[in-house]
Amino acid sequence: MSMLQVESLKRSFGGLVAVRNVSFEVNEGDFLGLIGPNGAGKTTLFNVISGVLSPSAGTVRFLGRDISGQPANQTVRQGLSRTFQAATIYPEATVIENVARGTLASNVSGLWGGFLSSKWRVAAKDKASGVLDLFGLTRRAGLKARELSYGEQRRLGVAIALASEPRLLMLDEPVAGLNPEEAAELASVLRRVKSERGVTMVMVEHHMRTVMGLCNRVVVLDHGTLIAQGTPAEVVSNPVVIEAYLGKEAIHA
């Protein structure tokens, strides 16, 4: 089933066209990688899909509904959640409180946090415990988020996004800045999230080993244009992609 349809999407900043006539689909169960050189338009495309930016032209459909230009907080309640390159954690709150707050994002009553019943808060913490377990953070639950290592904070950022129980989770460079061990650890968590929770995922990532290890499909952007899509094996052997990206950039293997 097609979950996300991006149709002829365009986004300009003044005279600069950052995303140009891009169309692709994400099917339920996909782990789609979005790659391309610096400045290719990946983050802009991500921001338009998730409702952080509105498109200059074109359409984004999620679960059959036109969500183009819709605010991100509404999109998350419909089941599309995302992470940001800079972790969006509350450093002074505990790890479990951070994830419990993430569960509110998908719930309209979350807007009325001050009025939540204690029963609801217990349910949020229950859900958060399940997520912490999946992310290997159970033993860290009571620590303040700022006390976590950098790698754990990045994992927490993904856990918060997953706590809203999305159908589609969009990850913005999830392993950027992690050492090889932390990157491998996060990749194995993402594999579990997919197999245990059945979450469809889209990931912007430069780290090709992570992309090759996780994604079943890859879309390649260059200068705002979609230049190739296919399986990871097809894409890395495509001369157009090698010329535009893989041959020029250091492949972080």
Ligand SMILES: Nc1ncnc2c1ncn2[C@@H]1O[C@H](COP(=O)(O)OP(=O)(O)OP(=O)(O)O)[C@@H](O)[C@H]1O
């Ligand atoms: N808010 C903005 N205002 C003006 N120009 C912008 C803005 N955001 C992005 N751009 C420009 O749009 C183009 C695409 O940028 P974008 O950040 O989407 O690329 P990217 O593929 O995510 O790059 P990177 O891999 O470096 O994160 C670049 O030329 C960038 O300078």
